[in-house]
Amino acid sequence: DVEDLVEGTKAQLLDATSPQLLERQIASIVATELVVVQAKVSRAVAEETARLRNATQGDLERLVDRKVAAWTVHTSRPDDSTTPGTAAPSGRVDYASFASGGRVVRHKTYDHPRQYGVDGLVVDGTDVRHVDLGSFTYHENHGPLQRFPLNHHAEIVHGVTLRVLSNHGNDKYTCLYRFSVHGARK
DSSP, X not given: OHHHHHHHHHHHHHHOOSHXXXXXXXXXXXXHHHHHHHHHHHHHHHHHHHHHHHSOHHHHHHHHHHHHHTSOOOOOOOTTOSSTTOOOOEEEEESSBOTTTOOBSOSOOSSSEEEEEEEEEEXXXXXXXXXXXXXXXXXXXXXXXXXXXXXXXXXXXXXXXXXXXXXXXXXXOOOOOEEEEEOOOO
């Protein structure tokens, strides 16, 4: 296809006897090729748009869930558990401590979560589903480290998702210093 174009272009250019005629022929060839390329790009974009439009929302959600479920999740025994085999994890959120040294860096922030939810990801073969582990409210006046018991579930979760539902003050972004979920290993 490209070789034919080059050979045709050579023949046309050799037929040109004046610089003005040569310039017009080159402009004509370039314009023609641009139209062809634009048509091919438009066709490819239309085909890809149709393919994506035809993909169902469920297919997209399953694809995302499989990718998320493939992440390795580190769990440990709940702090308040007396039975190592219980599947009653508790979550911990710490908004005011720095990872190195553990000292309070900022006494009050206005961009941290107010209400949030925690979902567990349960993987059974190729089926991935979400399990509601609870919804919580972080209170500014209850100190920087707050713990919340999660809903009790007998099934094993392979990952967790934190959903921030609202913030204290800032509606554009969320500042989260630490989020931990503890449970019993399988």
